[in-house]
Amino acid sequence: MRSETKNGRRGVRAGTLLALVVMCLGAWIMVYPYLYAIGGSLKTRAEFSADKESLVPARLRPQRLFAHFTGQEDAEFQRQYKEWPLQRNYVDAIVYGGIGQFLCNSFLYALIITGAGLFFNVLAAYAFARMTFPGRDLLFGMLLSTMMIPSVVTLIPQFLVIQHLGLVDHPLGVMLPGFASAFGIFLLRQFFLNIPGDLESAALLDGCSKWGILWRIVVPLSKPAIITLGLFTFMGAWNAFEWPLVVLSNEDLYPLTVGLALFRDQNGQDWPRVLAASVMGSVPLIALFYAAQRFLIGGISLSGMKAQ
């Protein structure tokens, strides 16, 4: 009996070890493209066209670094350092590639979509959760069913509607469809329903209006849900590609995603610069996500609990 449990334990340990090894391999596969992009963005143009494969640019390899800091490197290398400092591809992408403008546009679009979207969705969710009006359940059902319509069918008519409103090639045309989200209203309504009504009744007795109750009681109590939805909205807006590509033709208005595709076409021979632009395009979202991770995890478990 005892030896059996021992064997069993050893089996478990071996299994854990094997799982760890496989997961680490997987993690390497997940991270490799990012390391490749960062490495490539730090190479000089000449170096990249000669050596596309390696992860670490020549000047960051240990023996080179050692030579650099002990002042033993050859003149040719020193010249390269001078001519093509590490940050050069990044600076070039911003100065000559317009990446700075694209980043600003993306920030503005994502911020405004998130702000306006949260405002309108909170209003609607509150009415669906706390007010009684004719046709409420029917309208809510209609709203939910819009979630099932795949975007490929609505892309063309969405463009026609925006065109009819005279908003083609206008920032508002990019943002307007993002101002309402059936999913967002659904998520917020679920959260509002779980807030005990006593507080609101008390406030109502004290003469607080519904509007006041919403902004002074319900919204502050719903911070986790609102932050989660805000993050998801921001991410969606930042990553959007097909819609801005369709609506915009003025390059000055491009968000980063569309700008990057254009940038690649214009800088096809200069991949270190394209990779630098790509890195700059993904860093803001990754940083935002990890800064807000604890909210997101709370939000996922909250919405996940309701979905089961």
Added chain:
Amino acid sequence: MKARSAASRRQDWSAYLYIGPAFGLALLFSFFSMGVSFWTSLHDWDPFAGGGRFVGLDNYRRVLFGTDSVFWIALRNTTLYVGMSLVGMLVTALPLALLCRKARYLQGVFRTLYFLPSITPGVVVALIFYQLYGIWGQLLDNSATALGAIALMGVWSGAGYNMLLFLAGLNEIPNDFYEAARIDGARPMDEFRHITIPMLRNTLVFVMVMTIIGAYQVFASVYVMTQGGPEQSTQVLAFDIFMNAFSMAGQMGYASAAAWLLFLVISVFVVIQMRLLRSRRIYDE
């Protein structure tokens, strides 16, 4: 529910003001847009010249039987892509979730790293893989490998997110089930087949349906990496619709018809998704 106060039972007409903006926009860009799309598909429509001639179902005929139509090639490619994405997702996400639980250590690190592609713009991912595939033997220049390469990238992007969904599903299986099975002498394979899979059924179907619906609409990666080539091997429906609608003059009616046909294909899976959501009681509180 039962203990509603009299105040909240009264009809509240101001509610329409609250739901107005969001509801109006949501409807404008969904059902109303679908109507516009259907109307467009019945016309010879050119948004830049304006106006359009009613042509009945002629656009649908051209999509399905026209000599210059790539619809069937695109449908075949898209379905192939969906199949590869589905298989790729199943052989990565679920095993990864099981392994992640089994690994015990570093789980937080794994979750974080595997989730990275989900928060990276698709265009960035496509640009990086464009370079990588160039190094690994010109995978995108070969009509035999291009579509598979794009699908592989899709699997890479989605594996971490789906792994998290499976992990959430696995965490909800009561441990008692496994303990009871172990007492009865079940082998790990039996546990997987008779406990894990049945208990994970909802998550499994959800992830599969979402993968299918998403994959049928693949666009950005094709647009950035291959533009439908080489030799139309990555010509997919969403890309064909986009090109007809926005890069060629006077083809908007044709593109709308193609979009509706794609919608018919997808709607099968949308119905499954709806049933699933209903069964999860998403409609009530």
